Amino acid sequence: MLDPITSSKALERMVTKHGEKGLLRKYYRFRPARFYGGIATADAVGCNLNCAFCWVKEPRLKPWKYGEFYSPGEVASKLEEIARRGRFSKVRVSGAEPTIGREHLVELINVIDKDLLFILETNGMLIGYDESYAREFVGKNVYVRVALKGASSEEFALLTNAKPEFYDYQIKALENLEKYGISYRPALMTFSKNIQGLKERLEKVSPGLSEEIEIEELMLFPHVKKELEKKNIL
Ligand code: SF4
Numbered sequence: 371m372l373d374p375i376t377s378s379k380a381l382e383r384m385v386t387k388h389g390e391k392g393l394l395r396k397y398y399r400f401r402p403a404r405f406y407g408g409i410a411t412a413d414a415v416g417c418n419l420n421c422a423f424c425w426v427k428e429p430r431l432k433p434w435k436y437g438e439f440y441s442p443g444e445v446a447s448k449l450e451e452i453a454r455r456g457r458f459s460k461v462r463v464s465g466a467e468p469t470i471g472r473e474h475l476v477e478l479i480n481v482i483d484k485d486l487l488f489i490l491e492t493n494g495m496l497i498g499y500d501e502s503y504a505r506e507f508v509g510k511n512v513y514v515r516v517a518l519k520g521a522s523s524e525e526f527a528l529l530t531n532a533k534p535e536f537y538d539y540q541i542k543a544l545e546n547l548e549k550y551g552i553s554y555r556p557a558l559m560t561f562s563k564n565i566q567g568l569k570e571r572l573e574k575v576s577p578g579l580s581e582e583i584e585i586e587e588l589m590l591f592p593h594v595k596k597e598l599e600k601k602n603i604l
Pocket residue numbers: 417418419420421423424425426430465466467493
């Protein structure tokens with residue numbers, strides 16, 4: 371089973387490299403997207419989990435094969451241009467785990483137009499592992515959406531192929547964001563009918579947080595259906 375922290379370190383070596391314009395990271399696409407009422411989106415490669423329901427396949431599973439390296443400034447310019455054309459007020463990095471390559475992400479948030487809200491969609495592993503990551507967002511126009519993979523550590527392991535104990539880092543990420551006063555919200559992908567245990571954990575992070583869970587939409591692409599059937603989830 372996967373150790374997401376060790377795998378993040380290996381992935382970082384693969385999907386980032388130092389250049390004259392800072393730490394470059396690999397992206398395979400830049401596009402407008404319909405979510406959040408319209409958002410400029412940069413799709414990166416590589417993730418530290420392997421979710422059975424993940425809509426991204428090849429660029430996530432073969433990050434060495436897909437994408438080109440871009441500096442934070444280049445990504446910011448592309449996102450600003452898409453946002454300007456679509457009249458969007460929000461930007462995000464999707465398609466992968468954006469927290470891999472911390473120096474790149476932090477610089478991207480620093481250089482992008484401050485009027486654009488940066489929505490950080492993350493599985494929270496690295497923010498839960500190291501609380502100083504959450505501190506990087508203090509004073510920034512950032513909103514963090516932590517996507518919880520399952521309602522328990524057992525479901526997390528089944529869905530992500532990672533060791534069950536790493537589920538705690540997802541909850542810890544919420545705690546760290548709460549501690550530093552960062553704007554955040556938990557999202558949840560679950561096939562469980564009972565999420566009471568999770569709700570109790572969230573209430574300990576912040577009273578009322580369990581009422582703010584956003585239930586994620588399952589996009590049943592053929593490869594997703596196949597993966598879920600393989601695990602007897604569907
Ligand atoms: S954490 Fe997100 S990008 Fe990574 S495998 Fe899971 S759904 Fe896909």
